[in-house]
Amino acid sequence: MDYISNLFVNLGNSWTALLSSFLPLWAVTLVNFLVVAVILVMMPVVATLTLTVMERKVIARIQNRIGPNRVGPWGIFQAIPDAVKLLTKEDIVPANADKPVFNIAPLLIFAGAALLWAVIPFGRGMIGQDLNVGVLYLVAVGSISTIAVIMAGWSSNNKFALIGAFRIVAQLLSYEIPMVLAIAAVVLLVGTMKMSQIVELQTVPFILVLPAAFIAYILAAAAETGRAPFDLLEADSEIVAGYFIEYSGLKFGWFYIAEYGNLLAVSAIATTLFLGGWRGPFAGQIPALGPFYFIAKTVLIVFLLMWIRGTWPRFRIDQMLALAWKVLVPLGLFILLWVAVIIKLPVPTLLQWVLGLGGNLVAIFVTLTIMGRSAKRYAAQHKLAGA
Amino acid sequence: MQIVFFALLTVITLGAALMVVTSRNLLHSALWLIVSFFGIAGVFILLQAEFLAVVQVLIYIGAIAMLIIFAIMLTRRIMDPQQPRFNSQWGLVGGFAALLFVGLAAVVTRVAWPVAAGEVPADAIAQLGVDFVGVYAVPFEVASVLLVVAMIGAIIIARERE
Numbered sequence: 001m002d003y004i005s006n007l008f009v010n011l012g013n014s015w016t017a018l019l020s021s022f023l024p025l026w027a028v029t030l031v032n033f034l035v036v037a038v039i040l041v042m043m044p045v046v047a048t049l050t051l052t053v054m055e056r057k058v059i060a061r062i063q064n065r066i067g068p069n070r071v072g073p074w075g076i077f078q079a080i081p082d083a084v085k086l087l088t089k090e091d092i093v094p095a096n097a098d099k100p101v102f103n104i105a106p107l108l109i110f111a112g113a114a115l116l117w118a119v120i121p122f123g124r125g126m127i128g129q130d131l132n133v134g135v136l137y138l139v140a141v142g143s144i145s146t147i148a149v150i151m152a153g154w155s156s157n158n159k160f161a162l163i164g165a166f167r168i169v170a171q172l173l174s175y176e177i178p179m180v181l182a183i184a185a186v187v188l189l190v191g192t193m194k195m196s197q198i199v200e201l202q203t204v205p206f207i208l209v210l211p212a213a214f215i216a217y218i219l220a221a222a223a224e225t226g227r228a229p230f231d232l233l234e235a236d237s238e239i240v241a242g243y244f245i246e247y248s249g250l251k252f253g254w255f256y257i258a259e260y261g262n263l264l265a266v267s268a269i270a271t272t273l274f275l276g277g278w279r280g281p282f283a284g285q286i287p288a289l290g291p292f293y294f295i296a297k298t299v300l301i302v303f304l305l306m307w308i309r310g311t312w313p314r315f316r317i318d319q320m321l322a323l324a325w326k327v328l329v330p331l332g333l334f335i336l337l338w339v340a341v342i343i344k345l346p347v348p349t350l351l352q353w354v355l356g357l358g359g360n361l362v363a364i365f366v367t368l369t370i371m372g373r374s375a376k377r378y379a380a381q382h383k384l385a386g387a
Numbered sequence: 388m389q390i391v392f393f394a395l396l397t398v399i400t401l402g403a404a405l406m407v408v409t410s411r412n413l414l415h416s417a418l419w420l421i422v423s424f425f426g427i428a429g430v431f432i433l434l435q436a437e438f439l440a441v442v443q444v445l446i447y448i449g450a451i452a453m454l455i456i457f458a459i460m461l462t463r464r465i466m467d468p469q470q471p472r473f474n475s476q477w478g479l480v481g482g483f484a485a486l487l488f489v490g491l492a493a494v495v496t497r498v499a500w501p502v503a504a505g506e507v508p509a510d511a512i513a514q515l516g517v518d519f520v521g522v523y524a525v526p527f528e529v530a531s532v533l534l535v536v537a538m539i540g541a542i543i544i545a546r547e548r549e
Contacts, residue, residue, distance in 0.1 A: 101418065132512055133441045140441045143449025147421060150456055154414065162460075169453070193512065 007288040009125045036128050040117040044110065044261025049079040051260045054299075055306050062310035086256075089249035094157055097246065101155035106247065106254035109148035113261035115141045120268050121196050123278045123290030134195040135187055138269060139180055142224065145258065146172045152255075153243035164242030167317065171223055171230060174324040179220035181332025182213040186273045188339045189356070199277035207274040209353045212360040212367075213335050214274045216328050221266035222305055223324070225259065229312040230320060267301035268294070275301070327367060334363050392433055400426030413459050421452045438512050 003010050015035075019028045053068065053076055060067025068075035093102060118128040119137055131137050146169055153165020187193055189209065190201045207214045223230040244255045271277060275297045278290030315323070338359040342352045379385070403423035410416045424447045431440035508514065519527045 098412075098414075101415070131437060133437050136438070136441045136445065140445040140449065143445060143453075146453060147448065147456075150453070151418065154456075154460065169457075173453070191513075 005286045005288055008123060008291065009287065040128050041114045043117045043264070044113045044257050047264035048257045048260040049083070051263060051302060052079050052082065054302070055309075058303065058306045059310045062307070083253075086253040087250060089252075091249045091251065092246075094246050096157040098155035098157070101151050102246075103251075105148050105152035105155060106251045106258075108151065109145050109258040110254045110261075112141055112145035112148060113258040113265065115144070116262070116265040116269075119195050120265070121199055121272060121277055122294050123283075124196075124200075124287045126278075126291060127196055130194060130196045133193050135183055135193040135198070135273075139176070139183070142176070145262070149243050152247070156243070156246035158246050160240045161243050161245045164245070168226060168243060170317075171226070171320060174321055175220045175223035175230075175328075178216050178324060178328035178332045179224060181329065181336055182210075182217040182220065183273060185210055185213045185332070185335045185339045188336065189343060191343075195272055199272060199279060202276045202279065204353060205274060205276040205279075209356045210274070210335060210339070210360055211357070212331060212363045214270070215364070216332050216335075217270055217274065218301075218304065218308075219323070219328060221270060222308060223320070225262045225266055225305075227263065227305060228309040229315050231314060263302060263305065264298065267298045267305065270301050271297040327371065331363055331367050335360065338363070389433060393430070396426050396429040396433065399423075400430070414456065417452060417455045417459055420455070421448050424448050424452065438515065 016028060016032060019031055023031070056078070057067045057075070068078035071077040071081055093099060116138060119131055119134040121127040121130075149168050149172070150165050153161045153168075156162075186198065186206055189206065190198050192198060192201070244252060247255060271294060277297075278294040280289065280293035283289045283293055339356060342355045342359070345352060345355070347355075400423050403419045403426060406419040407416045407423065410419060424443060427447075428440040428443040431437075431443055
């Protein structure tokens with residue numbers, strides 16, 4: 001029973017014991033690192049195979065359609081023929097493309113998506129590498145994909161690809177700031193950057209303490225993953241397909257995998273930072289339940305992002321930048337200051353958190369009021385309806 | 388084991404740095420610079436300075452390399468491989484570069500680098516944060532003011548005249 005209750009960690013320990021019976025210590029470490037690396041690298045692929053089907057189903061339901069329904073029951077195996085189709089496509093490289101850069105870009109963007117998983121805690125003791133600087137690592141790895149995008153856009157020797165790359169870089173750099181501010185609020189509240197510690201100390205999910213930071217993070221995450229309503233980078237009607245327009249076959253597949261890997265990763269990070277990670281009923285006594293709670297919460301966030309995608313129209317580029325710089329950055333700065341104030345107050349932690357919630361609700365209210373007023377003013381100036 | 392990784396990282400860093408200055412294509416130079424930065428981040432990890440390694444990736448690759456690439460892309464004709472690589476000032480610049488190298492080498496070999504005894508403390512990052520607002524508050528603030536001045540200057544230059 002004890003073995004079952006902490007199944008995953010015990011399985012890992014048994015595996016290590018089995019290896020050490022016939023391998024020297026350094027070889028055991030090496031093999032274990034390789035196994036963990038393979039599992040983590042597979043995460044974006046798993047994300048693609050499952051989330052594409054989920055996304056098509058969810059969006060279809062939002063649009064009052066049925067969605068994929070031919071392959072397997074309810075079309076759940078649709079991703080497999082899609083993958084086979086991608087694999088059998090011809091690999092085309094444009095004549096004047098910068099070949100080395102053109103070929104490295106898809107690998108780099110996939111590396112960025114896979115590396116994120118190294119510090120995500122799936123459960124107590126179930127983490128690739130519990131870095132001291134875990135949260136900062138996530139932000140740093142995120143900046144690798146920006147480089148990959150600009151490499152892809154530039155090396156394709158295509159105007160649409162370059163415009164798409166410029167657009168997404170402006171977007172990624174702008175939304176990195178509110179994202180980091182939201183994450184910094186959580187880090188300040190718990191006083192550690194270790195991902196495992198952030199979950200351990202989160203006795204109340206931080207969405208109830210810092211709801212404004214959660215909203216800022218989710219909006220920034222939608223922008224960072226380039227999903228609607230922030231999908232200006234692949235706005236079909238304007239720039240065909242954005243920075244990966246010239247890619248075909250499996251090279252295009254890498255971008256596709258990275259996109260869904262990032263979607264699952266930002267949802268997992270949101271779960272860890274704001275929804276209490278693997279915490280849940282009885283997860284303390286039976287650690288093996290942790291990963292299931294973690295996955296359930298992550299899929300909930302993924303669903304939220306798909307919901308946003310299915311219901312909001314695309315932003316114009318000036319609106320997209322204005323939302324980042326005029327709304328989310330001031331909001332993030334205010335939350336950060338407010339958290340800095342409340343953690344220094346000489347009152348019990350719970351009262352500090354209640355004060356945090358109050359400050360966040362006031363911040364959301366003020367932000368929405370100001371946005372509503374400016375929208376009314378804009379409408380009045382331009383003689384639009386709703387003034 | 389450590390020496391092997393150090394040798395590997397040195398080869399990556401210096402090899403990439405060599406490619407930066409010899410590459411015909413300016414954008415390739417910028418990309419090689421990123422590889423070189425990654426090598427330095429690896430050296431930091433080898434020294435158990437995780438924070439510096441992550442910051443290296445975040446600031447140098449995520450921000451500075453990005454800025455360089457943008458500057459290259461927005462500058463006309465600079466990426467043309469037909470452009471001559473050297474102009475009449477190469478001798479002067481080479482002389483100054485050699486002088487800088489000699490100066491740096493003299494400093495590096497003469498200074499006795501202090502090495503703290505024992506293990507790296509587990510809460511090194513917390514200590515770093517405390518020191519930034521305590522012992523080293525003045526240099527930290529001076530650096531911040533410098534960055535703000537640079538930012539304001541850039542905005543004033545870029546702003547349209549009314």
